[in-house]
Amino acid sequence: MTDSVPGIDYRFENPHLLRQALTHKSHGPVHYERLEFLGDSILNMVVSTRVFELHPQAPEGDLSRMRARIVRGRTLSEIASGIGLGRQLNLGPGEKRSGGFRRSSILADALEAVLGAIYIDGGYEACRAVILSLCDPLIENLPSADNLKDAKTRLQEWLQGRGRPLPEYTLVREEGADHAKSFHVECRLRDGDEVVGANGASRRKAEQVAAGKLLARLSGQFTEGRHD
Amino acid sequence: MTDSVPGIDYRFENPHLLRQALTHKSHGPVHYERLEFLGDSILNMVVSTRVFELHPQAPEGDLSRMRARIVRGRTLSEIASGIGLGRQLNLGPGEKRSGGFRRSSILADALEAVLGAIYIDGGYEACRAVILSLCDPLIENLPSADNLKDAKTRLQEWLQGRGRPLPEYTLVREEGADHAKSFHVECRLRDGDEVVGANGASRRKAEQVAAGKLLARLSGQFTEGRHD
Structure with a gap:
């Protein structure tokens, strides 16, 4: 043995x-x-x-x-x-x-x-x-402490740091059978017209993906020109 | 110090x-x-x-x-x-x-x-x-391993041990303001006419209370005569 x-x-x-x-x-x-x-x-x-x-x-x-x-x-x-x-x-x-x-x-x-x-x-x-x-x-x-945070937390902190209101998540659609559901969620900024949609196997996951996409778009606006 | x-x-x-x-x-x-x-x-x-x-x-x-x-x-x-x-x-x-x-x-x-x-x-x-x-x-x-189990688990095991179907929990009512909600739940046996209701500060708690009451009633039927 x-x-x-x-x-x-x-x-x-x-x-x-x-x-x-x-x-x-x-x-x-x-x-x-x-x-x-x-x-x-x-x-x-x-x-x-x-x-x-x-x-x-x-x-x-x-x-x-x-x-x-x-x-x-x-x-x-x-x-x-x-x-x-x-x-x-x-x-x-x-x-x-x-x-x-x-x-x-x-x-x-x-x-x-x-x-x-x-x-x-x-x-x-x-x-x-x-x-x-x-x-x-x-x-x-x-990863850095910030990068260990999930996307919703990072988006929230990014907005709070700039004195902006919290984002709103809306479940737009649920599709598929019980064992293979897909959730479509929208994340919207209350003080602007930014809105992104995302899909996920759970509502929570879809919200995270949406938050990540929105954060990338927002922070992209501030880092434009820094990319080669 | x-x-x-x-x-x-x-x-x-x-x-x-x-x-x-x-x-x-x-x-x-x-x-x-x-x-x-x-x-x-x-x-x-x-x-x-x-x-x-x-x-x-x-x-x-x-x-x-x-x-x-x-x-x-x-x-x-x-x-x-x-x-x-x-x-x-x-x-x-x-x-x-x-x-x-x-x-x-x-x-x-x-x-x-x-x-x-x-x-x-x-x-x-x-x-x-x-x-x-x-x-x-x-x-x-x-407490004994059995008594550490929550009431829903104990009720489920009690029924399974007797070849009976699982109980059904139904939310009957939600009352009160957001910070002081009360949930009323019913627990029903699918193979009989047993049904008990219970209240709790969350749906989960109300279900536990209902399961405990039903289990006491069911096991009481079997231990009747053992009480003084």
């Missing part, structure tokens, strides 16, 4: 723990969900302490957004893909056939489970060291 | 950290929000590891509900009240007049901030020891 994972600098005393961390529930009754629960909370804590240390002036909201960027499923599944974790997974036959080893949610969950298993096997400091070795390159290259 | 909090067995090397943890943003620019961010994540992690250890057979969903019961604002503010944390807080004049030292959200946040400050001042093990001394009595006396 293997006692380590390529790309993670840790050797298990108890390789059964590693096996459990790499086993999806489709494979059998001893699977990774409990370890994932544990690993998730440790990852969250270690990343929190790290962004806290590295950004001594950042307000809580910025710290939260930095942490969220690292611990979100997409980032974790990229880390997991990067070290080839999918090839190590034990999946049931159905999941195997349908390509579960590439499914990003399974990759992210299994990575958290491996972290939980390291905590049980080697303790807090060992687990912390592994988390930092995986996440520090990302933590050190986080 | 004081270097400890009554009821918390820890003495600060750097009492400025403790002072910051006890200072609400209404009091000045150096306040507890960053420390609260940190303390929240450490508390979450320590409680996660603890329920994981104490309940080796519990599935992930039960562990999540146990943790949620401990780290929720209401539990934390009760702990904070219990040690008289409100008397230590530095609040702005407005918050002081309006009784902010009794406000449960401020008490819970300040407690998390004190935990974050202990982590910075004394390290992980010191912080873990304090968290366990505060939370272990509660963790050891958690």
Whole structure:
């Protein structure tokens, strides 16, 4: 039974723990969900302490957004893909056939489970060291605090900074069947005639896209001439 | 400057950290929000590891509900009240007049901030020891896994266990102004004529109350005769 994972600098005393961390529930009754629960909370804590240390002036909201960027499923599944974790997974036959080893949610969950298993096997400091070795390159290259904000927040702040009223979002249309809905939203400035429309798979997503388009148009007006 | 909090067995090397943890943003620019961010994540992690250890057979969903019961604002503010944390807080004049030292959200946040400050001042093990001394009595006396489930979940499981269809919730009425709405909801069993109504400050809360009433009525039918 293997006692380590390529790309993670840790050797298990108890390789059964590693096996459990790499086993999806489709494979059998001893699977990774409990370890994932544990690993998730440790990852969250270690990343929190790290962004806290590295950004001594950042307000809580910025710290939260930095942490969220690292611990979100997409980032974790990229880390997991990067070290080839999918090839190590034990999946049931159905999941195997349908390509579960590439499914990003399974990759992210299994990575958290491996972290939980390291905590049980080697303790807090060992687990912390592994988390930092995986996440520090990302933590050190986080986008600026402003760029971590979502488009609606950035648009709102841009307008408030200029003493202008908040934008108005209107749901114009909902199309498609329940499982494949498309929402069309308009974002309008109350003090001008600017209006942009956008589509998204949810109302929230469509609003974000609309806000981003409007912000690009507005800030474009101010940076014109700065492009080559 | 004081270097400890009554009821918390820890003495600060750097009492400025403790002072910051006890200072609400209404009091000045150096306040507890960053420390609260940190303390929240450490508390979450320590409680996660603890329920994981104490309940080796519990599935992930039960562990999540146990943790949620401990780290929720209401539990934390009760702990904070219990040690008289409100008397230590530095609040702005407005918050002081309006009784902010009794406000449960401020008490819970300040407690998390004190935990974050202990982590910075004394390290992980010191912080873990304090968290366990505060939370272990509660963790050891958690309600059963079933009783931690919300009423809608319990009603659903009760019905599923008897092969009966899921209940139907209908919003019957919304009353009152925006800031003081009351929702009236009915919960109906599709295979019988059982129906109960309930009110709540949100649709979700009203549904929970209705589910609880219906479940009490249903399970009462089966336990009749067991009451004295």
